[in-house]
Amino acid sequence: MSNVIKLEDIKKSYYIGQPNELEILHGISIEIKYGEFVSIVGQSGAGKSTLMNEIGILDRPTSGKYFLDGIDVSSAKDNELSFIRNQKIGFIFQTYNLIPQLTAQKNIEVPMLYARISRKEREKRSRKLLELVDMTERAKHLPSELSGGQKQRIAIARSIANNPAILLADEPTGALDSKTGRLVMDLFHKLHKEQNKTIILITHSPELAQETQRIITISDGRILSDERK
Ligand code: ADP
Numbered sequence: 589m590s591n592v593i594k595l596e597d598i599k600k601s602y603y604i605g606q607p608n609e610l611e612i613l614h615g616i617s618i619e620i621k622y623g624e625f626v627s628i629v630g631q632s633g634a635g636k637s638t639l640m641n642e643i644g645i646l647d648r649p650t651s652g653k654y655f656l657d658g659i660d661v662s663s664a665k666d667n668e669l670s671f672i673r674n675q676k677i678g679f680i681f682q683t684y685n686l687i688p689q690l691t692a693q694k695n696i697e698v699p700m701l702y703a704r705i706s707r708k709e710r711e712k713r714s715r716k717l718l719e720l721v722d723m724t725e726r727a728k729h730l731p732s733e734l735s736g737g738q739k740q741r742i743a744i745a746r747s748i749a750n751n752p753a754i755l756l757a758d759e760p761t762g763a764l765d766s767k768t769g770r771l772v773m774d775l776f777h778k779l780h781k782e783q784n785k786t787i788i789l790i791t792h793s794p795e796l797a798q799e800t801q802r803i804i805t806i807s808d809g810r811i812l813s814d815e816r817k
Pocket of ligand 1: 602610612630631632633634635636637638639
C-alpha cells in the first residue's frame, strides 16, 4: 500500500537568524500508509504540537519535504494550503473547537460550506454523520447544551464531513473522564475498521497509544522509536 503521508527530514526552528535561534524539530522523517492507525507519543515539550502543526499544514517547516495524499505540500502556495487542508485533513482537538452559535448539525456542515457543497447535500450528509456518531437526537442542540463527550462526537463527525484522507486528533480525550474518553476511542476504532480511515492520534498517554497499530515516540524533537504491532 502506498503512503498517505511522507515527511522527509522536516526541521522546524524559531527565531531564525537571531542569536536565540532554536531548532525544535531536528529532522523528522515519517511514512504513514493509507488506513493506518498511528499514535504519536512523547512527554510535554517533546515537540508533538509542533509536529502536528506540520502534518496538519498549519505551519510551514524551516526545511524538509512533505507529501500528503500525493500532493507536494512543501512547494504548494500559501493560498492553496487552506484548500488542501480542508479537503485532506479532518482535525479533532482536545477542546472540540465547535462554533458556539451553531447547532450540532450546522457545526458538522461547516467544512462542507467551505467546500461549496449545496445546502441539500450538506443536510443529507450531516444527517448521516449524526447517525454515525449516534447524535441524531441532539441535532438541533447548541454546543453549550452538550456534554464534553457529545461535543467531541460532533467534532469527529465534522472532521470526516469532506471525507478527508486523514484524521488528525490532538489529545482528543484529554478533557474527558475515562468512561467518556473510552466512547470517543471506540468511535475512532469504528472509523478505522469500518471506513478504513487513516488516523493519527497525538497523545501523552502510553495506554491510549497501546490501542493503535503503530506507536511513534518523539523525544526532544527527534523520533526515539517507531514500533508496529
Ligand atoms: P509538546 O506538544 O510535545 O508538548 P511542543 O511542540 O508544544 O511540545 O513544544 C516543543 C518545544 O518547542 C518546547 O520547548 C516549546 O517551548 C517550543 N516552542 C513551541 N512553540 C514555540 C514558538 N512559537 N516559539 C518558540 N518556541 C516554541
